[in-house]
Amino acid sequence: MHAFDVLGEPVRRRILELLAGGERSAGEVCAVIREEFGISQPAVSQHLRVLRDSGFATVRPQGTRRLYTVNPEPLREVEDWLGHFRRFWAQPLDALATELTRGRRQRRLAEDAAAAERRRDGGFDDGGNAPEERTG
Template sequence: MHAFDVLGDPVRRRILELLADGEQSSGAVTTVIRAEFGISQPAVSQHLKVLRDNGFATVRPSGARRLYAVDDTALRQADEWLGRFRRFWTPHLAAMATEVARGRRIRRLTATDDIRSIDD
């Protein structure tokens, strides 16, 4: 399975988001995913298996629990593949950052001017 096939599923993306915050038990992951997506525990287990089998997650036993964590192997491979396309969005993101900073500066200056007019 290609990395983007794995990441194309919103449930698996959400599971990775949860794991990015730190190691999680399968029960904790299931609780969140069931609440957000309304799927069964066996379905969540299948998504965890896909993530594990494709290099996105690791699992370790801890007593009766199974603890999952992000494995960056497949994420690094996807990032490497995307590297050749970054030139298409990097300049646009830099331009957007400049505009955001400009907008903040204008709001800050406007707020300062408003305070001065109140004081006058």
């Protein structure tokens, strides 16, 4: 099965997210997935098998339990392949970051100017209202 066929299934992506947090038993994975997706235990087991057979997850026995973990190698291969296309979203994201920074700077400058204006006016607001007296 191709990597994107494996990752194209929301249940399998969620299982990988769970496993990314650390080793989990099949029972733990099953409980979360059944609750979130409303699917049967055999269906969860099938998804775990696909992840294992495709190399995205590894399993080891511990007594009567089966413990699953993420195998990062197939994910690295996906990331390497996606790297060829990163330029299509990297530049727009860089531009977005620049605009966000510019907006924050403009807001800060406007706030600083308003504060300086209030200090010059003795604390009066735009309507000529004096600040409330402080008790202390």
